[in-house]
Each structure stands twice: as C-alpha cells, then as structure tokens.
Amino acid sequence: MxxxxxxxxxxxxxxxxxxxxxxxxxxxxxxxxxxxxxxxxxxxxxxxxxxxxxxxxxxxxxxxxxxxxxxxxxxxxxxxxxxxxxxxxxxxxxxxxxxxxxMNKILHCSLEDMDVTVQSGTLKNQLNSYLSKKGVFFAVDPGSNATIGGMCSTGASGTMTVKYGTIRDNVVNLTIVLADGRILKTANRAKKSSSGYDLTHLILGSEGTLGIITEATVKIYRLPKAISSGICCFPTVKDCTEAVTKIVQTSLGSLARCEYLNTAAITGVNKYFKSTFTEKPTLLLEFHGETTKQVEQVKEKLVQIVEGHGSFGLSFTTDKEKRDKMWKIRHNVYYALINSRENCKLFASDVCVPISNLPKIILETEKEFKERGVFCPIIGHVADGNFHVNAPITDEETELVEELNENLIERAVKYEGTCSGEHGIGFGKINSSLREHGELFFEIEKKIKLAFDPKNLLNPGKVYKNL
Amino acid sequence: MxxxxxxxxxxxxxxxxxxxxxxxxxxxxxxxxxxxxxxxxxxxxxxxxxxxxxxxxxxxxxxxxxxxxxxxxxxxxxxxxxxxxxxxxxxxxxxxxxxxxxMNKILHCSLEDMDVTVQSGTLKNQLNSYLSKKGVFFAVDPGSNATIGGMCSTGASGTMTVKYGTIRDNVVNLTIVLADGRILKTANRAKKSSSGYDLTHLILGSEGTLGIITEATVKIYRLPKAISSGICCFPTVKDCTEAVTKIVQTSLGSLARCEYLNTAAITGVNKYFKSTFTEKPTLLLEFHGETTKQVEQVKEKLVQIVEGHGSFGLSFTTDKEKRDKMWKIRHNVYYALINSRENCKLFASDVCVPISNLPKIILETEKEFKERGVFCPIIGHVADGNFHVNAPITDEETELVEELNENLIERAVKYEGTCSGEHGIGFGKINSSLREHGELFFEIEKKIKLAFDPKNLLNPGKVYKNL
CATH class of the missing domain: 3.30.43.10 (Uridine Diphospho-n-acetylenolpyruvylglucosamine Reductase, domain 2)
Structure with a gap:
C-alpha cells in the first residue's frame, strides 16, 4: 500500500x-x-x-x-x-x-512566584539557559530539546519526573487559539484553583486537536545546592528492576533521576560514544538536595538497597563536568542506537505500568524480542514504571516489530498500565489507545473534540479515530 | 424574594x-x-x-x-x-x-505502588485510620472530614498542599457513571500516561456535572519518620505575610504545612477552646522529614527567616499529642467561629493569588472589612497563596458581606488570582467565576457539559450558567 x-x-x-x-x-x-x-x-x-x-x-x-x-x-x-x-x-x-x-520569547519570569511565562515555541534548553543565570530551572526533561508547546501538547515528561513531575504537574496556565480564532486563557497565575472545569489539563496532551497553544506559564525550581550523580550495574535484569521497585517504595525524597539501560542499550552506547561502560543492566541515578550531607545520607540508603540486589561498579560524582557528560550520553542514546546500524530507523515503544509490575513486563519483553531475533535496547524512566524499547530497525523489520509492540502493549494493559507513558498517541498509536481505553473513551474524546472544533480542522486523525 | x-x-x-x-x-x-x-x-x-x-x-x-x-x-x-x-x-x-x-469500602491498597482504590463515599479520616496501620497516609487534608468523592468533585486541597499537592495531584484514576448509565474509567493505574485526553482531570473539580464518581484510586505516602510542628506570632500582618513569601521562595522541601490565622481568628479560637494563644497574626507550621536531623536543619532555616521578620513566641514540638491538639484546633476554627456569635452562619471566602501578591491582598481586605464594620477572621493555606475570610454573620449582614466578598474577588482577579482556591463554584460563586474567566470560558464549559450530559440532568445550575 x-x-x-x-x-x-x-x-x-x-x-x-x-x-x-x-x-x-x-x-x-x-x-x-x-x-x-x-x-x-x-x-x-x-x-x-x-x-x-x-x-x-x-x-x-x-x-x-x-x-x-x-x-x-x-x-x-x-x-x-x-x-x-x-x-x-x-x-x-x-x-x-x-x-x-x-514564537520563542520568554515573556515574564517571577522568582517570587517561581513561574515563567513563555511563547510556546521556546525550546527547553533555551529556557533553561535563560533560567540558570537566575539560579532556577524548568524541570521537565524529555530526551529531545523540544519546545514547551510541544511538550504541553504531547503530555511529555522525561528523566526528572520522579522528583518534579510531568509537564502536567508543571503547567500553571495556557493561552490557546481556538479553531474559530478566539483566544482562551485556561487559568490565571494562582498556584491552585477550583474555579470551573480544568481546561488546562484538558489541553495538555491533546496534541493540537483542541486548540493551538501560543503561551504557557510553567513552574520553576531553585537549582539544587547539592547534586550527586551515579551509576551502578546488576548481574541480571531481575536484580536491577527489583532494586528499582525497592528504591521507589523507600520514597527517597532526594531521588531526582533513576534511569535504566539494559545490556543492549549499553552496548549501543559504547559503540557510538566509544565508551567502556560495563555491558550489564545499568542504573543511572541522580540526587538533588539542599546540602551535600542530605544528598550523602540518601545515597547511603540507596547503596544499601542496590547492594542488597547484587549491584556492582557503583560510582558516584558531584563533579559538574562528569555529571553533564553522563547525562549527555543518556540523552543521546537515541542517536547512538540509530547509528548502531546501517540504513535503519528507530522504533520507540513507550509503555508505563505500576511499578510492582515492572520487573515481569521488562523480562517478558526482552525474552520475546530475543526469541523473535530482534535487537532490544531498553531505556526507561523506571521509577515511574515507564520504559522504551528503542529498536533500530530496517524497513523489512517494521511489520514484525509492530507486532512485538502490540504484544508489549497488550502486556502493559494487562498489568494495569498504559500504551503511552509520555510520547502520546499521534496517528501511530490510535489502535493501542483504543485497546487500552475502549470505545466509550473514544466516544467521549470525539464529543469533546467536536465541542472545541466542530469542523475537525485542528490536527485531524490524531489521538482517537476521528475521520 | x-x-x-x-x-x-x-x-x-x-x-x-x-x-x-x-x-x-x-x-x-x-x-x-x-x-x-x-x-x-x-x-x-x-x-x-x-x-x-x-x-x-x-x-x-x-x-x-x-x-x-x-x-x-x-x-x-x-x-x-x-x-x-x-x-x-x-x-x-x-x-x-x-x-x-x-459506598465507603476500601477496595485495594498497594504499598508497592503506593496507591489505594476506594469507593467514593469513603471518608478522609476513615481512610487515614485504615492506612496509618500500614505506615502510610493520604495527604489531602481539607478542614472537614469530607468523602474522597466529594474532594474529587470540588477539587479540594487543604493544609498539606505545599508539600503533597491538591487532590488534582493525588488522583490516579476515577470510575464514573455517565448521565446515561454507562461506566467510564478515566485511566489505569500507571503513575503517568499520555494516552488520550486527560479525562481524570476534567472530572476532578467538575462538581458532579459531568458524571457520578463511584470509585477513585489515589496516591498514598509513607508516614514521615520525623515530624515537627510549631507556632509563631508576628507584630503585624505585613511582617507575617512577607515572612510567608520568603519561606515559600526558599523552597524548604520539608515544609508540609504553613497556615495563617489573623488576630481575629485567634481571638475566636481562644474564646471557643478557652485557649491562650497570643492574639496576633500567627503561623502554624509543620515539617515532615526522613530524620529528626533533617527536620531540625530546615527548622533552623525557617527560624532565621521568621525572626528576620520580627516573629516572637516561637515554639516547636515533635510530641504527637501536642501536635495533634494544635491541628485539631486548626481544623475546628470553623466551629470556633460559628460559635463565637449567637444566631450566626459562616460566610467563607476562598480566593487564591500568586504568593507575591498575598501581603497586599490580605492587608487591603482586612482594611475594608474593618472600615465596613465586619468582623474579619482570616485563615489561610498561605504557602499556596490561598486564604479564607471566615466571617460569622447574621442574616441581616449577608448582603453587605456578599458585597465585600465581591470586592475581594475583584482584587484577587486583578492580582492574577482565582475566586476559588479549593472550595469550588457550586451555585454560590457562578458570577465570580464568570468575572474571573469571561464568557468564552463559560461557553466552552457549557459545550463540554452538553457533550457529557445532553439533557442537563447531572447537578444542573452549578459551576457555570447552564439553565
């Protein structure tokens, strides 16, 4: 076709x-x-x-x-x-x-209220570069240097969700242009409100189907006074994911990042960056705190947990350069993997499950990919229960990997999870969303869509079946 | 009439x-x-x-x-x-x-995933009594012992929002019965999702106008290992509210409660409870942490701030009985005030503004109430910018106090705030919500309402003008 x-x-x-x-x-x-x-x-x-x-x-x-x-x-x-x-x-x-x-202007920044208002085309890195000079930062951190409007549209999150929340937790208000050209402001600048329907959250994640986001006010945070980043490996996937479950249950308030890379992902990274990470299931971690002592205390607790699950190669650093290098590598896994194979494109899955179901779904997925002969690098924001199979595939493999992804999504739904933790639905995952939510959910989405956009002119064919 | x-x-x-x-x-x-x-x-x-x-x-x-x-x-x-x-x-x-x-059954509690699923008639105190035996708690804490469903419907928050968020930040999913009797589940049990429109947040705060909430899954937290509660007074309202602004700007991660009572409120409390609190602008504070040391460190920082704004009478305790007593008093200010006067009813305002505008709006409000001869007890979740004038009034004073409240709301909107921080709109605040949001917002609300409930049978006449 x-x-x-x-x-x-x-x-x-x-x-x-x-x-x-x-x-x-x-x-x-x-x-x-x-x-x-x-x-x-x-x-x-x-x-x-x-x-x-x-x-x-x-x-x-x-x-x-x-x-x-x-x-x-x-x-x-x-x-x-x-x-x-x-x-x-x-x-x-x-x-x-x-x-x-x-439309990338930073319109207003309040250190008193800890929020910043930007035009929606403002890039994440541009915003953080501006904010860092003021000692603050915007904490939603997807892999790509996305625009704030794009992040709002897809309901993005990323590596720091475990401490700072997703974009949905970080937007104060939105200005949108409706399908007929009228301007709607979804809320004011108060920290909370119970005045009327929550139109801010309705727009977040609606992928441009309800209105065009032109401005956003988002929360900012003080740059942490103490940061410690680290890495550790585990003998098996099971050891690693069970350690993560335990880490999350212990509610370490300072834990700001907890990223998983499986053996295949580490192999891809080593190849691309010519690095020498141990090719084993790996966690990248980061702690944010007010004092070095506070961060150290939490780190000690964490070390106890991971060592209890057989971890090795533990190495932590507070050195900014070394930390930045590590996270740059993490953010560039996409490029590492897409360059690990000739003439390939990257297939990215995005399921998210309750943390208690994380070990079994990762194990089952790795097993199935292996049995079907497909390279299966996994990276994950595992403290949220969210992970991606990022498979570099050829055109010929597309159908097979789509089938494997369908199985993965079926598994996620069975384990009380979602087909999309942070990427959204677009037109690629409409059937998956239907499987997750059922026909009634789509019917409601369609009614809401028509309430906002009766002529279906705003990004049709996305989120749900609407044409 | x-x-x-x-x-x-x-x-x-x-x-x-x-x-x-x-x-x-x-x-x-x-x-x-x-x-x-x-x-x-x-x-x-x-x-x-x-x-x-x-x-x-x-x-x-x-x-x-x-x-x-x-x-x-x-x-x-x-x-x-x-x-x-x-x-x-x-x-x-x-x-x-x-x-x-x-419908008050607790259906499922997962300490691994830190969530609990309840029928919507479950009471807040009932839930926390159940959870405390497991070492965890539900953190949304309005003054009343409301039902979880009621809290979801009104978009409630309360004293612990500064650390744990509002009900909107604490709901994982909802089960609702639609106007035609069909059952809709708004999401699954994953910690985050970008799969489709955010129907969970659309229902939260919709006051029973879009569907009937029958079940809710909400987040739970480990009971903090160290808790310290305290009280301090200030010479003037200005000193107190400016100290609050500073406290919030300092981002003390352990700050779990920061409640303001003005002189009039303290007077009412003393009369009802026969207590002897100093009748001055007062803050009630609480810190939650992993260790006593951590809480102590934050407390020291706080003491520096409040003393810099002239506070006196500082007194902190970790003793559970004393802490519980203090918060019981705070939660019963409603009863104290309603009993402070014969044949009265309580008028409760509920504005919320960006924290930077808090000092001036409180000062202006106290001044106007004084000039018009109306007793003006104020209690507030001031770290969120939210406060209530809780005035015990007679029937004859209703019109005057409604006028004063209109002025207060006008001020809140001028200061980029909302007419309702946590109580909601009901039928009492529809005109205020219109003033805050404008006609287009109401038009969108009406369209959404009709998408869910075309015959307008679910709690008509609430939230916006719909009859």
Whole structure:
C-alpha cells in the first residue's frame, strides 16, 4: 500500500494560501525542502508533507492565520520542532503547518512566584539557559530539546519526573487559539484553583486537536545546592528492576533521576560514544538536595538497597563536568542506537505500568524480542514504571516489530498500565489507545473534540479515530 | 424574594421515585428529616430539599439509579457528606440526591505502588485510620472530614498542599457513571500516561456535572519518620505575610504545612477552646522529614527567616499529642467561629493569588472589612497563596458581606488570582467565576457539559450558567 492511499487528503484551497502569503509575506513558506522537513517527525512512521508552512510571531498572528483557515476549511497543525515520536505533527490528511519556532520569547519570569511565562515555541534548553543565570530551572526533561508547546501538547515528561513531575504537574496556565480564532486563557497565575472545569489539563496532551497553544506559564525550581550523580550495574535484569521497585517504595525524597539501560542499550552506547561502560543492566541515578550531607545520607540508603540486589561498579560524582557528560550520553542514546546500524530507523515503544509490575513486563519483553531475533535496547524512566524499547530497525523489520509492540502493549494493559507513558498517541498509536481505553473513551474524546472544533480542522486523525 | 421563586424547579415524576423504591427498598428515602438534612451544605446559602434520597452500595446500583433517572428525566445530584461551601449539592432545580455514604469500602491498597482504590463515599479520616496501620497516609487534608468523592468533585486541597499537592495531584484514576448509565474509567493505574485526553482531570473539580464518581484510586505516602510542628506570632500582618513569601521562595522541601490565622481568628479560637494563644497574626507550621536531623536543619532555616521578620513566641514540638491538639484546633476554627456569635452562619471566602501578591491582598481586605464594620477572621493555606475570610454573620449582614466578598474577588482577579482556591463554584460563586474567566470560558464549559450530559440532568445550575 502506498502512503497516498492510506489516508484521505483534504485539499488546501489556493486562495487560502494566497491570503496567508499576504498576511505573513516570507513567513508563509511553500519551499519544497521546507515542506519535506516538516512532513516527518522523529518516529519510524510514514511522511506526509504539509501544503504550506506559516511562521507566526505572536498570538495575534496565530489568530489571523486560524481565521483564514477557518474561512476556507483548511486543516491546521501546530508544529514545534518535530521531535514527536508517534507522527503527532504529520499532516496525514493534508493541511498547513503553523510552525511556532519564531514564537520563542520568554515573556515574564517571577522568582517570587517561581513561574515563567513563555511563547510556546521556546525550546527547553533555551529556557533553561535563560533560567540558570537566575539560579532556577524548568524541570521537565524529555530526551529531545523540544519546545514547551510541544511538550504541553504531547503530555511529555522525561528523566526528572520522579522528583518534579510531568509537564502536567508543571503547567500553571495556557493561552490557546481556538479553531474559530478566539483566544482562551485556561487559568490565571494562582498556584491552585477550583474555579470551573480544568481546561488546562484538558489541553495538555491533546496534541493540537483542541486548540493551538501560543503561551504557557510553567513552574520553576531553585537549582539544587547539592547534586550527586551515579551509576551502578546488576548481574541480571531481575536484580536491577527489583532494586528499582525497592528504591521507589523507600520514597527517597532526594531521588531526582533513576534511569535504566539494559545490556543492549549499553552496548549501543559504547559503540557510538566509544565508551567502556560495563555491558550489564545499568542504573543511572541522580540526587538533588539542599546540602551535600542530605544528598550523602540518601545515597547511603540507596547503596544499601542496590547492594542488597547484587549491584556492582557503583560510582558516584558531584563533579559538574562528569555529571553533564553522563547525562549527555543518556540523552543521546537515541542517536547512538540509530547509528548502531546501517540504513535503519528507530522504533520507540513507550509503555508505563505500576511499578510492582515492572520487573515481569521488562523480562517478558526482552525474552520475546530475543526469541523473535530482534535487537532490544531498553531505556526507561523506571521509577515511574515507564520504559522504551528503542529498536533500530530496517524497513523489512517494521511489520514484525509492530507486532512485538502490540504484544508489549497488550502486556502493559494487562498489568494495569498504559500504551503511552509520555510520547502520546499521534496517528501511530490510535489502535493501542483504543485497546487500552475502549470505545466509550473514544466516544467521549470525539464529543469533546467536536465541542472545541466542530469542523475537525485542528490536527485531524490524531489521538482517537476521528475521520 | 423567597427562595422558591429564585430558581425554576423541575418536578421529579412519582413513577421514577416508585421505581427507585422498588430498586433499593429502604435505601430510597422520602423521610422529611432526611430530605431536610440533605437540602443544605455547610455554606451560608439557601436550602432546597431534594425530592428523594437514594443510598446505593455499588457502582452497579448507581448505574441502575441513573438509568431510571435518565428514563424519566430526573435531576441527579451526587452527595458525599454535605461539607461543601458553595451549595454544590443543593438541589436548586429539584431532583434526587444519590447519597454515597454506603459506598465507603476500601477496595485495594498497594504499598508497592503506593496507591489505594476506594469507593467514593469513603471518608478522609476513615481512610487515614485504615492506612496509618500500614505506615502510610493520604495527604489531602481539607478542614472537614469530607468523602474522597466529594474532594474529587470540588477539587479540594487543604493544609498539606505545599508539600503533597491538591487532590488534582493525588488522583490516579476515577470510575464514573455517565448521565446515561454507562461506566467510564478515566485511566489505569500507571503513575503517568499520555494516552488520550486527560479525562481524570476534567472530572476532578467538575462538581458532579459531568458524571457520578463511584470509585477513585489515589496516591498514598509513607508516614514521615520525623515530624515537627510549631507556632509563631508576628507584630503585624505585613511582617507575617512577607515572612510567608520568603519561606515559600526558599523552597524548604520539608515544609508540609504553613497556615495563617489573623488576630481575629485567634481571638475566636481562644474564646471557643478557652485557649491562650497570643492574639496576633500567627503561623502554624509543620515539617515532615526522613530524620529528626533533617527536620531540625530546615527548622533552623525557617527560624532565621521568621525572626528576620520580627516573629516572637516561637515554639516547636515533635510530641504527637501536642501536635495533634494544635491541628485539631486548626481544623475546628470553623466551629470556633460559628460559635463565637449567637444566631450566626459562616460566610467563607476562598480566593487564591500568586504568593507575591498575598501581603497586599490580605492587608487591603482586612482594611475594608474593618472600615465596613465586619468582623474579619482570616485563615489561610498561605504557602499556596490561598486564604479564607471566615466571617460569622447574621442574616441581616449577608448582603453587605456578599458585597465585600465581591470586592475581594475583584482584587484577587486583578492580582492574577482565582475566586476559588479549593472550595469550588457550586451555585454560590457562578458570577465570580464568570468575572474571573469571561464568557468564552463559560461557553466552552457549557459545550463540554452538553457533550457529557445532553439533557442537563447531572447537578444542573452549578459551576457555570447552564439553565
């Protein structure tokens, strides 16, 4: 089947593109290279180019763009920086991209209230670079240097969720442009509110299907005064995942990161970075505290736990350079794995289960991949029960790995978990979401979608079956 | 104006009550005393009795009740224990109460995953009594001994939000019965998920207008190994609120409670409890930690801060009996104040602002109440920016105090805050919510409501203007 026949494509009228050009001049792009760049995210999924890409600079310009699209029934897809992993931004039904990259202004930062308001195209690293000079940071830390708006749209999380929560725990309010061009602010700047429906959380994770996020106020934290990062290995997967379960149960308040890499992932890392990590199930850990003593105390407790599960090679450091190096490697596992094989693409799974079920689901998954002859690097935010099989695969292997992923998701649902811990649904995981939630959940999603976007112009074909 | 003419009342057909009686026998009550008891919550607002009260025991029985109501277009209002403060459960448009008090079973507790699943009629104190034997606790702590379902419905929080978050931060999933009797589970038991719209948070705070919560899975925490509670006074309101701002900015991770009582509130407490607290602006504080040393360290930091703002009378204790006594007093300020005056009812405001705006809004409010001659006891979860004017008032003063509250809310909105930090909207604060959010927000709320409940049978007349 060619990609062209898979999805019905809605035509974007020329008059609409003409009017967008009149509105934005050079910031309305029809350049082939540009369209191609926007047609695919970082997933293994098929590419579909947009008909045009616009680059607004303000919420008001987004309003003008949306009004033109609304007038001519043009499909609109907000676009951050294209790091999504389930085809969230791919225009499978055609339409235009509203690229937020020029909307990257930091609008207001309050150290008194510990929040910062940004335009949604602001990049995570850009924001943290700005904040670090003030002694604070934004704590949601996905692998990619995503935009804040993109992170809001997909319900992102990452390595520091165990201490600081997901993006859902870190957004104070959102400004969105609705499908008809009206501007809605979901909340004010108070730390909590019980005034009306929680529209902030409804928009978070809705993948651009309910409105276009143009601004966000997010929580910030003081940079910890003491940080200690470390690594340790385990003889077996079972030892490692059982140690993690125990670590989480002990509620170590200072634990800020607890990342798992299985043997295959470490092998990929060593190959790409020419590093010499022991090729065994491994944990990367980090503690944040007010004082070195506090961090040391917690570390001692942790060492007791991991040694009780046979860990070896324990090594901790407070040296910033060494810590940064370690986490840079962790954040670049994606590149390590995609470069570990010729002509491959990366298949990323994303299940999340209650922590008590983590050991068995990881073991069963590694076993099945091995039996079916597929290389199975696993990295995971295991303190949250979330892990990814990041398999570098060829086109020929796609079908097999999709089958294995289906089995993995079936397992996750059986173990009271979810098909997506942090990547979202896009168009890649709609059937998985249906399996997880059932038809009634989709029916409710559809009704909510129609309440916000009756003409189904905002990123159609994503999250649930809606075309 | 009599209360009868204020709201249009929808008749409950006799056949519907007959069928409910056949379904539930004695658990379908038409007893006048029972109806009267259900007609009013703990607010100063007018009472309206339900036409009937049913007491289901299971989700399936709720389904059967809802199907009868759906068949005969009967208004349904879920009822916990009636501790709401904005008339949330009051049947202003008639209908029946679905009283959840017999649905108080604790269904599943996992110390591995640190969560517990309960029927929604389970009381907060009942749950904590059960959990404490296992060394864990549920951390959302409103003043009243509310039901878990009620807390979910109103978006409750309370004294421990500064460390453990609001109910919105503590719910893993909900089981709800929709308006047509179908059962929806909003999520699974994973710690995080990006699979589809966040229906859990949409239901939280929706005050029974979108569905009837029958079960909830909530997070639990280990009982802290070290707890220290304390009290201190300040010469002026300004000193006190500025100290709070500083405390919050210092991000003391162990700070679990930071409660403000102004001079008037302390006076009321002393009168009711025959206690001898210094009648000055006061903070009640609590620290939770892993070790006594850790708590002591944080306490020392705090002492530096408050002494820098002129505090006096500092007194801390780790003794459980003394701590419990102090917090019992705090939780009973409501009763102290309502008993401080003959024939009065309690008017409770509930604004919440960014912490940087807290000092000025408290000062301005105290000043205005004083100028208008109204007794102004204030208690507040000030580390969240949330405070309540809890004024014991006579019927004659209602109009004046409502005017003062309108001014307070106007001030809160001006200071980027909300009209309700934790009590919710009910029918008492609909105009305030409109002032805060504007018409478009209400329009979206209405569309969502109709998506869930097209016949408007679930607690109509609450949250937003919907009749």
């Amino acid at each position: 060619t990609t062209e026949t898979k999805y019905q494509r809605k035509e974007t009228p020329k008059i609409a593109i003409k009017e967008l050009g009149e509105l934005l001049g050079e910031r309305c792009s029809l350049d082939e290279e540009d369209l191609k760049k926007h047609g695919r995210d970082k997933s293994h999924l098929d590419a579909y180019n947009p008909d045009c890409v616009v680059y607004p600079k303000t919420t008001e310009e987004v309003v003008s763009v949306v009004k033109i699209c609304d007038k001519y029934d043009v499909i609109m897809i907000p676009y951050g920086v294209g790091t999504s992993l389930e085809g969230h931004t791919t225009p499978i039904h055609g339409g235009i991209h509203i690229d937020m990259s020029l | 009599t209360t009868e003419t204020k709201y249009q009342r929808k008749e409950t057909p006799k056949i519907a009550i007959k069928e409910l009686g056949e379904l539930l026998g004695e658990r379908c009550s038409l007893d006048e005393e029972d109806l009267k008891k259900h007609g009013r919550d703990k607010s100063h607002l007018d009472a309206y009795n339900p036409d009937c009260v049913v007491y289901p025991k299971t989700t399936e029985e709720v389904v059967s009740v809802v199907k009868i109501c759906d068949k005969y277009d009967v208004i349904m209002i879920p009822y916990g224990v009636g501790t709401s403060l904005e008339g949330h459960t009051t049947p202003i448009h008639g209908g029946i109460h679905i009283d959840m008090s017999l």
